[in-house]
Amino acid sequence: MSEQQIRAALDAHWQASASGDLNAEHAIYDDDSICDYPQSGERIIGRNNLQALRGHHPGKPSGFHVHRIVGQGNLWVTEYTITYQGKPAFTVSIMEFRDDKVVHETQYFSDPFEAPAWRKQWVQQMP
Template sequence: MFPSDIRQALDEHWLASARGDLDAEHAIYHDDAICEYPQSGEIICGRQNLQALRSHHPGKPSGFKVRRIHGEGDLWVTEYTIDYQGKQAFTVSIMTFKGGKVAHEVQYFADPFDAPAWRAQWVSVPG
């Protein structure tokens, strides 16, 4: 599979995620894909379980924005934000492809935080 094909599949995946189209969102995964959430220690085995888990989320995402996608070969990283009931989560998805579909994904979620005053002289904060 060419990198442009994977990039197109990722673009379609994230657009489907943003509009809540669960079938199109999960078409990118192998049937036996594994998804890990390291912060909670959870491992979801199988595309069907992953789709079922996401379809039962009590705080359905209300906003979704891809910041950037970068990858090469079978390893691709997406940085994005998700809004859950007015709260933003900064998210990183690391996907490993096999045969044109995602075989393994690791997702990291982080809450925003205020910049500490002690480092103000070295940084800029937008807005």
């Protein structure tokens, strides 16, 4: 699969994620894919389990915004924000492809925090 095809597959995946189309969202995954959530120590094995887990999430996202996608070869990273019940979760997804499917994904989730005053003189606020 070319990098252009992988990028198109990722665009379709994230668009389906944003619209809540579970079938289209999970078409990118291999049947035996693995998805890791390091912060909670969880590993989801298999596309069906991943789709079921996401389909049963009690707080459906009310917002979804991809900030950027970068990658090369079989390794691609997406930075995005998901909004759950009015609260943003800054998220990074690292996807490893084999052929035309994701075989391993690692996702990191982070809550926003207030910038400390001590470093104000060296920083700018992001838009």
